[in-house]
Amino acid sequence: MTTNIVEIDNLSFGYKGKLLHKGINMVFPRGKVVAIMGGSGSGKTTLLRLIGGQIKPSEGEVRVDGKVVHEQDRHGIYKLRRKMGMLFQHGALFTDLSVFENVAFPIREHTDLPESMIKDLVLMKLNAVGLRGAHALMPAELSGGMARRVALARAVALDPDIIMYDEPFAGLDPISMGVICDLIRSLNDALGATSIIVTHDVEETFSFADYVYFVANGEVAAEGTPQDLLQSELPFVHQFVHAEKDGPVPFHYAAADYRSELSL
Amino acid sequence: MDRTTIDLWVGIFVALGVSALLGLAIKVGNLRSNSLGETYTVTAAFDNVGGLKPRAPIKSAGVVVGRVDDISFDTKNFEAVVTLKIDQRYPFPKDTFANIYTAGLLGEQYLGLEAGGDEESLKNGDRIQQTQDAVVLEKMISQFLYSKASETEPEKAQAPAPATKPSDSKSTELGDAPF
Amino acid sequence: MIKSNLLICLIRTLQSIGRRTIDRLWRLGAGARLFLLTIIYSGESFRRFHLTIREIYSTGVMSLLIVVVSAFFVGMVLALQGYYTLQKYGSSEAIGVLVALSLLRELGPVVTALLFAGRAGTAITAEIGLMKATEQLSAMEMMAVSPIARVVAPRFWAGVISMPLLALLFSMVGILGGYIVAVPLIGVDEGAFWSQMQANVDIREDIINGVIKSIVFGVACTMIALFEGFDAPPTAEGVSRATTRTVVTSSLAVLGLDFVLTSFMLAV
Numbered sequence: 071m072t073t074n075i076v077e078i079d080n081l082s083f084g085y086k087g088k089l090l091h092k093g094i095n096m097v098f099p100r101g102k103v104v105a106i107m108g109g110s111g112s113g114k115t116t117l118l119r120l121i122g123g124q125i126k127p128s129e130g131e132v133r134v135d136g137k138v139v140h141e142q143d144r145h146g147i148y149k150l151r152r153k154m155g156m157l158f159q160h161g162a163l164f165t166d167l168s169v170f171e172n173v174a175f176p177i178r179e180h181t182d183l184p185e186s187m188i189k190d191l192v193l194m195k196l197n198a199v200g201l202r203g204a205h206a207l208m209p210a211e212l213s214g215g216m217a218r219r220v221a222l223a224r225a226v227a228l229d230p231d232i233i234m235y236d237e238p239f240a241g242l243d244p245i246s247m248g249v250i251c252d253l254i255r256s257l258n259d260a261l262g263a264t265s266i267i268v269t270h271d272v273e274e275t276f277s278f279a280d281y282v283y284f285v286a287n288g289e290v291a292a293e294g295t296p297q298d299l300l301q302s303e304l305p306f307v308h309q310f311v312h313a314e315k316d317g318p319v320p321f322h323y324a325a326a327d328y329r330s331e332l333s334l
Numbered sequence: 335m336d337r338t339t340i341d342l343w344v345g346i347f348v349a350l351g352v353s354a355l356l357g358l359a360i361k362v363g364n365l366r367s368n369s370l371g372e373t374y375t376v377t378a379a380f381d382n383v384g385g386l387k388p389r390a391p392i393k394s395a396g397v398v399v400g401r402v403d404d405i406s407f408d409t410k411n412f413e414a415v416v417t418l419k420i421d422q423r424y425p426f427p428k429d430t431f432a433n434i435y436t437a438g439l440l441g442e443q444y445l446g447l448e449a450g451g452d453e454e455s456l457k458n459g460d461r462i463q464q465t466q467d468a469v470v471l472e473k474m475i476s477q478f479l480y481s482k483a484s485e486t487e488p489e490k491a492q493a494p495a496p497a498t499k500p501s502d503s504k505s506t507e508l509g510d511a512p513f
Numbered sequence: 514m515i516k517s518n519l520l521i522c523l524i525r526t527l528q529s530i531g532r533r534t535i536d537r538l539w540r541l542g543a544g545a546r547l548f549l550l551t552i553i554y555s556g557e558s559f560r561r562f563h564l565t566i567r568e569i570y571s572t573g574v575m576s577l578l579i580v581v582v583s584a585f586f587v588g589m590v591l592a593l594q595g596y597y598t599l600q601k602y603g604s605s606e607a608i609g610v611l612v613a614l615s616l617l618r619e620l621g622p623v624v625t626a627l628l629f630a631g632r633a634g635t636a637i638t639a640e641i642g643l644m645k646a647t648e649q650l651s652a653m654e655m656m657a658v659s660p661i662a663r664v665v666a667p668r669f670w671a672g673v674i675s676m677p678l679l680a681l682l683f684s685m686v687g688i689l690g691g692y693i694v695a696v697p698l699i700g701v702d703e704g705a706f707w708s709q710m711q712a713n714v715d716i717r718e719d720i721i722n723g724v725i726k727s728i729v730f731g732v733a734c735t736m737i738a739l740f741e742g743f744d745a746p747p748t749a750e751g752v753s754r755a756t757t758r759t760v761v762t763s764s765l766a767v768l769g770l771d772f773v774l775t776s777f778m779l780a781v
Contacts, residue, residue: 179658346574
């Protein structure tokens with residue numbers, strides 16, 4: 071048993087000749103909450119897909135529990151994925167199933183438990199996210215924050231070793247954000263799992279993450295504990311943490327000279 | 335929706351579909367008359383079978399007693415050999431007469447059997463000796479026209495007109511058409 | 514100058530033809546791949562047959578009303594038109610044969626398939642397209658559940674099972690509609706209506722061939738709908754265009770396949 075449940079080693083990924091990631095190295099120790107931060111479009115979500123084996127890296131490798139993900143066949147990848155739970159950006163609840171059936175879905179697919187036990191398990195998971203009373207509702211009847219909590223309950227339904235969060239705070243009100251923050255930390259500690267969070271919300275993430283990676287221009291720009299990063303003098307981290315408009319990440323998209331384009 | 339309700343509806347749907355198939359087979363396709371019981375096979379040779387096709391009905395006194403099984407060409411006698419499958423329940427005398435008829439003026443052709451007076455019955459593999467060919471409409475019409483012509487021509491002109499000559503020769507060429 | 518413009522125009526046209534051809538071929542290949550995967554994963558989905566039953570409900574049962582109503586009107590119109598022509602030749606009793614044969618051999622399978630493409634095919638495309646756009650299919654994959662086994666295969670088999678049942682019902686109800694127009698309204702002899710029909714409809718050549726046609730149409734329509742949904746870009750515009758394409762492609766496929774199948778069946 072390795073100390074790092076997920077290791078990303080010299081990983082490059084790109085398509086159509088354009089590299090999105092250029093030699094990324096990251097480690098995710100067991101039991102920790104690790105955040106991957108970066109601006110929009112910096113390929114954070116793609117990293118989660120690479121860990122889940124939905125896409126193959128151009129170079130380098132991702133190891134989950136010591137196994138190289140892209141070398142697994144379908145059966146092997148599915149075996150690895152059973153150790154993972156993933157919360158998608160907008161929840162990705164199955165719209166044709168009720169809240170209860172959504173949470174029961176992975177249990178029904180992967181186990182042959184009797185109905186009474188499935189019911190107990192689902193209600194326990196829903197209780198953990200505070201939505202036991204909503205088990206009969208359909209996803210369309212839920213608010214954004216509630217949908218995300220149901221999706222979280224579904225992600226942890228099989229007690230995974232790794233829980234991945236794709237933008238868990240996007241589009242939530244402050245109260246829901248706080249609720250999700252607490253849930254991420256408490257579920258991680260209760261299940262003894264490892265959490266990987268992809269986000270760009272500095273304040274919330276720094277309040278509970280153990281370790282943070284900053285991704286910019288396809289590379290790891292900075293890494294460290296939240297305390298270290300707050301004190302960091304690196305211009306990019308400074309800009310990001312303090313939400314400055316201009317800096318190493320320019321306000322303007324790369325363009326030709328302004329004056330010549332306006333033919334002045 | 336509840337799973338049991340869905341099951342019920344799907345059950346109704348499948349039952350409706352299957353009963354439509356059965357209904358069509360019995361009411362429209364007439365499953366019963368198509369399936370003959372035990373049959374015996376006899377053959378019959380014709381100079382011309384016209385439009386007779388395999389699976390055409392074999393009727394006697396208007397009742398379907400069997401079906402045409404196969405039609406082949408005999409290269410020795412240059413005849414058409416028709417294989418008949420007749421229901422075991424209907425024995426026919428040895429000197430039975432086989433005709434090819436047309437249902438209506440333009441309808442389908444079928445095989446008619448007219449029983450003779452022989453003591454012995456046809457057995458499996460026998461050959462029906464007396465046959466009459468299919469009526470070919472073109473022949474019938476041309477014969478009719480020529481016979482009309484040969485009736486009216488002498489009345490109009492007393493002297494034998496040269497036009498009647500070829501018509502006479504042609505009508506003999508046609509041979510013994512059925513009327 | 515004009516010459517070189519023409520040349521450029523010609524090259525552009527050829528390029529666009531080439532691009533379209535490659536695109537079509539690519540889609541054909543991707544569709545065939547999805548079809549193969551669906552067959553491979555079918556065993557997995559048959560273990561949980563209630564998923565397929567659920568889909569039979571939403572494709573077959575939900576199409577029942579439109580199929581039955583259309584069939585009734587088609588049958589009635591056939592009888593009216595048929596009578597109008599047949600009575601000129603004094604053979605209005607043949608109206609039963611006319612109605613039954615046209616429904617069993619052609620109209621039943623073909624019109625049902627066209628209605629199915631509009632009613633159930635679009636629903637399948639839109640549903641799968643939206644599932645993809647809202648990451649539901651991705652979520653399924655991340656839960657180590659194959660979307661082809663869980664989503665595609667049950668819908669495929671539901672379509673293949675529903676289509677011949679719907680086509681048979683179409684023919685049945687159509688003949689009933691024809692009967693109502695021909696016998697009580699026009700006054701064709703009832704006995705002649707049925708007996709002529711029975712004498713001229715062959716179970717294997719007419720009824721069974723019609724069923725075979727509708728099974729093939731079921732495979733084609735459902736597969737096209739599934740592929741378009743799977744292939745749709747995950748945007749509102751992408752899904753709506755995929756839905757339109759489902760109807761257009763399925764209709765053309767049904768009519769083309771109908772010609773091929775009919776010529777095969779008549780040749781045998």
